[in-house]
């Protein structure tokens with residue numbers, strides 16, 4: 001479990017190259033939410049499950065004071081290297097999002113790219129409690145999560161990416177388990193070297209599925225105001241991704 005964030009951390013940005021291109025638009029949307037929904041000015045942000053820090057660094061570039069936190073040191077090493085290379089000041093710290101112990105320190109907390117689906121309907125309540133404690137009154141929590149309907153496929157999804165002189169071939173199988181609302185995720189990553197040799201990795205993961213209504217009902221137990229948006233706009237039919245917005 002979590003091979004993607006340990007042995008493959010150096011390849012994470014290559015595997016998700018297409019998503020990386022969308023981050024600027026996502027942060028435009030998130031800034032719009034800060035202005036529209038937050039009940040205080042956003043200056044200081046905690047980016048939970050920050051991974052290799054692409055959204056974290058984009059927020060910092062726009063002038064926010066940002067701390068990135070992730071469970072996996074291997075991901076944080078990539079994030080720190082990127083921040084040094086780009087000359088952007090961000091503090092990256094290792095930790096479990098369920099065990100954060102901040103007391104009313106942040107105007108906003110973010111959790112990007114489905115990271116919230118690592119938490120089931122019990123642990124998500126613990127997560128919401130920690131987030132609420134870390135937010136200042138009127139502060140905003142923003143997290144995106146996928147629509148289950150478009151996540152599961154009964155055939156493999158294959159794509160390839162170039163990384164210097166290496167070629168990556170990625171094959172995903174995503175299986176939905178409806179009774180327990182789990183998405184089982186298997187990913188074969190083949191790294192083809194210029195001499196034709198191949199290194200192979202298998203990723204095995206499990207994510208939780210939430211409908212927009214379930215997410216809203218769970219968040220409403222902890223936050224004063226909750227709204228679910230669609231993908232970079234108001235919620236509408238057939239959205240493939242949702243954004244949870246919660247105000248302390």
Ligand SMILES: C[S@@+](CC[C@H](N)C(=O)[O-])C[C@H]1O[C@@H](n2cnc3c(N)ncnc32)[C@H](O)[C@@H]1O
Pocket residue numbers: 005048049050051052053054055069070071072075095096097098111112113114115118
């Ligand atoms: C899909 S990646 C998203 C990374 C980043 N937010 C992005 O947008 O690229 C999920 C991240 O969640 C992190 N993660 C999983 N469980 C966590 C936990 N309990 N506490 C903190 N980070 C966690 C993983 O290490 C991984 O970096």
